[in-house]
Amino acid sequence: MGALDGLSVLDCSDPRGHFAGKLLAGLGADAIKVEPPGGDIGRSYGPFLDDQPGPERSLYWWHYAAGKRSLALDLHSADGIELFLQLAGDADVVLETSQPGRGRPFDPLALSDYCPELVVLSLTPFGQTGPWRDHAWSDAVGLALGGPMGSCGYDNIPGTPPIRPTEHHAAHISGYFAATAACTALYERQESGLGQHIDIAMHECMGFTIESSAPWALYEQHPLIRQAGRHAGPQPTEPWQYPTADGRLINIFGMPRSEASWLALVAFIQEHGMGQNLSELELLDGRKRQLGLQQPSVAVMLQDIAEFIAAHEAEEIYAGAQAAGAAWSIIRTPDECLADEHWHARGFFVDVEHEERDLTVTFPGAPYILSETPWTHGRRAPLLGEHTREILCGQLGLSDEELGALIAAGVAQ
């Protein structure tokens, strides 16, 4: 069983909350994706099956809606909102992402008053208050305003802008806060019997996800310099990414701290007839190997290491360095991750049946292994309105005629 087994989540989110809903579904909740007739906008996000767009062909949707059920219901219609409120009366969590002044279908605070046992989770760009609360937003704008992007970019290519890491990371970051908030409120409810309203501003979630930029700003009001492939810092530091003989890149940030590990790394490199300067006595002093301080000893060390990496293949360097206790890595693309047996041995990748297409699809799986309440990927993402009938007729007791009328009126699908 899952940790949230038996709990019902009404997920009215747009792409800001799709990941949050996925996390709750993975923990075992019955997550009902409430989407407008015509389909959630996420169904229009690529990539697409065979590159052909279509509401059932979005691989974005396949990933983020997996394990959820689909109820296609127009919350901006009187009938739709009435049915929704009936469902909310029996639900445990409502997840919504609408901004206060942008024509939202219901007022989440009023809903919280209306259903005192319900956890109403508002995950919005800037929260329920403040001068920007209704500002237009996209995931990229969120990463720009919130701080993460300001630390990412190139120091070695003049004139280039800060770089936004791709994928929907503003939603990923705040999705975890939303999932934690929901679980925490449900935990608290077990004692008090009461739900509550939760206001999460994605902007504030970004502000906690900038590592040392935060203390440098809070204490010294000192901005950091963004640098390719490594931490932004108050001063420039040495590069960490080095090209290999087979056209890939190695990240060498995890330099050995212990003498034993350093000697093992040196031995590994010298077995290949390289790295003679690494035997310099001063490099036995861990402080003389420390990256980030622009020390002459480190410059000599890095030159030898760069030459070694340039002359060898990535997988060999990675395995040898890790065996020596150096936390070096290969810079992989997502497709390359699938070739690593370690993740398969742990069961990370999951095969999911798409029965109506006679297709088995491999997905990235659980972000954590819970020993007693395993995270489950759940079944393939729901087709548009796939569960409308079982929810409206099965749960709310509508007759087929009533459902037919709603569909004819465009309220349900």
Place this chain on the structure above:
Amino acid sequence: MTDSEPNTKPPLDGVRVVDFTWIVAGPTCTRLLGDLGAEVIRVENEQTLDSIRFGRPHPNGFDPPDSGAMFNWLDRNKRSITVNARHPDGLDLIKRLIRVSDVVVENYSSRILENWGLSFEEQRAENPQIIYVSLSGFGHSGPQRDYSTWGPTAQALSGLTAMSGLPEAPEPAGWGYSYLDHMAGFTAAAAITAALKHRRETGQGQWIDLSQVETGMALTGSATLDFTVNGRRYRETGNPPGNRSVWPQAAPHNTYPTAGDDNWIMITCTSDAEWEAFCEVSDHPHWRTDRRFATLPARLRHEDELDEQIGSWTAGQDGRALMQRLQAADVPAGVVQNGVDLVVSDPQMKAREWTVTRDHPVIGEHLTDGLQIHFSRTPAHRDRPGPPLGEANQYVFGELLGLSDERIAELQMNGAMG
């Protein structure tokens, strides 16, 4: 925004966490738990102190280990005890603490706790309901369980580094900080709160085996599926795409220079309506009818020209004023802010009191940053500063575990506490 008021209990009130974490990933998790009201007890050892205690900056010239800004930022709302787990009496103290606690969190390499005699089974022998979180690079199973990571290493292995950068650059820009340290910490917090909820219902504890690289790979769904479904390798189509948007398709979607040194604005038009609104605000309304830019497919075909023209228009303009003009027309636009902007000049953060002044026994008054989760009924809090080393020894060993003053003095002398 509301900080805890008198007589309101935060939602994790009564939950006690034994915190063996260090650096960033684990402490990110336990900061969140502490903000939510858990009693977080950092188990520290004077011989191998958390290097974050020594991280810069050190405000007002005070020396570590109690003055570090990074430590005080990341480890607020926690207590600190000093114990040597490799001393038999020290191990005994830890086991006694586990008996009266709810959660154990650690982010050491995968065999450390096992070597101390604190495997999950051994913890469970002390406390059958314990929730144990091991947060490591590769997890505690699989052929590479002895490999190790730092945030940047994990990001590189997960695919996330490669997905950030300019297409023509010889290397990715990656992430300018340990994104996966934060994300693994957030992931752990979500798993712990779910496990607490399950335990309150069933009495059952559990072990959460968290791999930092897996938390990263879980964020690459679209790109992974493009390979497993369509057979397309990530680099085949000129990735990474810089600040443009491949999925969903959108143009303009980029950063553009504004007045001053290294100032940028992100402008994203994700619908025709937003593009039309953008053209109205710009001093170039004819862009809207220009055949190169009239439709999304056309804009994508002519994206270089589009970005160049927009960049010429934004260059020299005040970024914040431009953002306001575009926002007034409902165009998603935001200046690229850094940490200092968030603290000093962000009006939204100001209005929501994201930073507040707090006191600290060594460094005195300082700013601490915001809470992310605002509960209407059981507010989180941010009242306690990062703990001076060992500040809770008396509280934990005396009050919680009931040791006599003589016994505590003895343990200090024999090296079990220290």
